[in-house]
Amino acid sequence: MDFSSKLLENAVNEVSRLPGIGKRTALRLVLHLLKQPSEHTQYLSQALLHLRNDVKTCEKCHNISDTVLCDICKNPKRKPEVVCVVEDIRDVMAIESTSQFNGLYHVLGGKISPIEGIGPQDLKIEPLIQKVENGEIKELIFALSSTMEGDTTNFYIYKQIEKFRIMTSTIARGISVGDELEYADEVTLGRSIVNRIPFEQSIRG
């Protein structure tokens, strides 16, 4: 791309470094900002800078938070001894929106992925094991994505805490609610047959 302006080129280059945004999309976004009042650009820049410079992570669960302890960890109505292990804040938001969980979270900040060069030391695994060792946790629920990396991370953590003999579980894999059986993939369908649950339990849920 040949730009008539260095300022424009610079802005497009910076925006196109974001994941999933190419040069054309970046140009479209930047030209949109140019058409808007300059306050829009100011608010956007300030919001990003404030977030990047002032954001904290909760001391206890490592979730993104504005305070030392996040609202979930501070809530006295939640059970601190039941902890759900998730990858990042998006998973916390997804589980919270179900209103089906009233324990606390532990945010790892990623999954073990040798391909991307992410090892156990890059994640918040050590603090989790500490909490188990201190007896703070009675039940641990693994809620990582059902991928190779997710399963590897689950297994790595499980091996480290096995000896403390606390309750561990992983969220159920199976056919999505509303899905047609004939379109389900074989692995999921197979797992959902092996891990079938009593019918009485299913109608209660």
Added chain:
Amino acid sequence: MDFSSKLLENAVNEVSRLPGIGKRTALRLVLHLLKQPSEHTQYLSQALLHLRNDVKTCEKCHNISDTVLCDICKNPKRKPEVVCVVEDIRDVMAIESTSQFNGLYHVLGGKISPIEGIGPQDLKIEPLIQKVENGEIKELIFALSSTMEGDTTNFYIYKQIEKFRIMTSTIARGISVGDELEYADEVTLGRSIVNRIPFEQSIRG
């Protein structure tokens, strides 16, 4: 969406005001910035602010430029009496990349669109008519998108400059190079038959 952090919520809201970016995409982009070194966010914010505050438009063609006259208008090798009317900088970049045009441009900054509330007074139409009136332009090429708005804008400008009797043309509409006839829409195919060109001319092009 329930956010655990006001800063995060704020940043996601600002990013999702950009066109084509929803809350989920905004969250993904913002979390990406959080994982990167803070310089990335700084460079991005600064590039956007610099652009918005310091960008100029070329006095002559109204294209985005860092200087009073843009590089194209300054170039003594280009013919200043042949002017191509385009919507915005993206069209200038698209035509420049063909290397088939050596006149100057006139950037309108949009198209007449009653639905979006854009009238002739919101575009750089008056300066264009001034240039025609002053005798600066001998040939005017309309290169707006082939849409209702583009055609309306073409016609509006044409009506204003008709009396000055300069050469006017519009870029050719027809079957794209490499396209199969059977998949072309009828309007385009129809136009390409009506506006057929001598075969000798087509093999020279």
